[in-house]
Amino acid sequence: MALRVEQPIFSTRAHVFQIDPTTKKNWVPTSKHAVTVSYFFDSTRSVYRIISLDGSKAIINSTITPNMTFTKTSQKFGQWADSRANTVYGLGFSSEGHLVKFAEKFPEFKEAARQAKEKSQEKTELTSTPSQESASGDLQSPMTPESINGTDDERVTPDAPQLPEPRAETPQSLPFSHSSSSINKHWEAELAALKGNNAKLTAALLESTANVKQWKQQLGAYQEEAERLHKRVTELECVSGQTTVIKSQKTELNQTIEELESELKAKEEELERLKAEVESANEFQTQKDSLAQKLKDTESRNQVLEAQLGEMEQRLEGSQLEREAFRKSLRSLLELLDGKIFELTELRDSLAKLIESS
Incomplete structure (x- = not known):
């Protein structure tokens, strides 16, 4: 019995999507959050695969073939078609750097898969058991579509609320109230x-x-x-x-x-x-x-300052009333003084005329 040894070569985290089998246009998410997506190498069958698990469920199990192509459709989203699974997989990453790293590995492992396939064909006479893929064992994993600008790994902190503009000070308010x-x-x-x-x-x-x-x-x-x-x-x-x-x-x-x-x-x-x-x-x-x-x-x-402000406003109102009463008194005195000055002026004129006549 041959022992199957499969090792992860490169791993990253992304949202997984799968093309809608009905419309062939819309993306259907197959993971609720970002999951680990890895390149694996099966040394027993000399094949490279892309595998992703969501808990215990396999959502991607795509064998890399020489005719596959990974396409970057946006800064954080890429996709490839798997003819064996009869679907298109999409991956949404948290940053453009993660997408670039994953995309760079794809042609590298595709070329390695091609070379391994050629070597396997040359040594078919030494192979005791042909490698078979179980259709029921394929994993399917969808990722975040390009309409999503990020993944669950991104956390945006909203701006702190701005303070409201202070109101203009009323004529009778004091500076410390503001x-x-x-x-x-x-x-x-x-x-x-x-x-x-x-x-x-x-x-x-x-x-x-x-x-x-x-x-x-x-x-x-x-x-x-x-x-x-x-x-x-x-x-x-x-x-x-x-x-x-x-x-x-x-x-x-x-x-x-x-x-x-x-x-x-x-x-x-x-x-x-x-x-x-x-x-x-x-x-x-x-x-x-x-x-x-x-x-x-x-x-x-x-509250203490508001109470003090109320007292000050009352005192200010009392002062204004006293000032108004004082002004009225001054006006009365001024009018009385004007009358006295007028009488004195008439008296002076009368005396002057009396002196001239005498």
């Missing part, structure tokens, strides 16, 4: 922005938790595969007369195990990163509580 109002509005805007960031971080944490569950399932599958490979190594070591073949297969199996262990380590590091994000979320919550308390204190001070 200052306290601006401070109050500033803290309200900052608290609203923090609430928005906290909600986004909570959503990201929920999504990360879901991804952790999926990764744990994948890790469990990898561990089961590693145990199966170890058992297979033991079985091969017990077979006599095939020492060279057994050693070669054992080396390949050990390499596969090392790769699985490396991927397990990477997943553990990802878990640590998610824990750090949870701690960061807790810090944001603490900041939110602190700002809420500051807002309460500001509102209390604002």
Whole structure:
């Protein structure tokens, strides 16, 4: 019984799409979020394949043939046609750089597949078992269409809300009333922005938790595969007369195990990163509580200032009334003085005339 050894060569993350089999125009998403898409090499059959899993479901299993072409239709989206699966696959990436790297690997592995096919044809007489592909085993994986400008890996933080323009000061208002109002509005805007960031971080944490569950399932599958490979190594070591073949297969199996262990380590590091994000979320919550308390204190001070402002306005109104009464008194005195001056002037003229007549 031949042992099938398939190893990942290059991996990336993208949204998977598949062309609508009815219209042949629209893209149908086959993954709810970005998944791992990998180039694999099957050393047993000397074929290259593109494989992607969404949990335990295979959504892409496309064998690369010399007549395939990967086409970039936008800065973050590419596609290729698989005649064997009778469909067209599409991949949506989080950035143009990821798309370029994936596209550069496609012709490289296509050429390697062509060379492997030629070598396989030259050595058909040495092949004991012809390679067959099971139609039911093909994986299909759709990716994000070009209408999507990014993937789940992209997180856009909206701009913080802008503070409203301060109103013009009324004729009787005092300068510090505008200052306290601006401070109050500033803290309200900052608290609203923090609430928005906290909600986004909570959503990201929920999504990360879901991804952790999926990764744990994948890790469990990898561990089961590693145990199966170890058992297979033991079985091969017990077979006599095939020492060279057994050693070669054992080396390949050990390499596969090392790769699985490396991927397990990477997943553990990802878990640590998610824990750090949870701690960061807790810090944001603490900041939110602190700002809420500051807002309460500001509102209390604002109420005191408003009370003082009311008293000052009353005093100002009383002063204006007193000033108006004083002005009326001055006008009365001025009119009285004008009358007296007029009488004195007439008296002076009379005296002058009397002196001249005498």
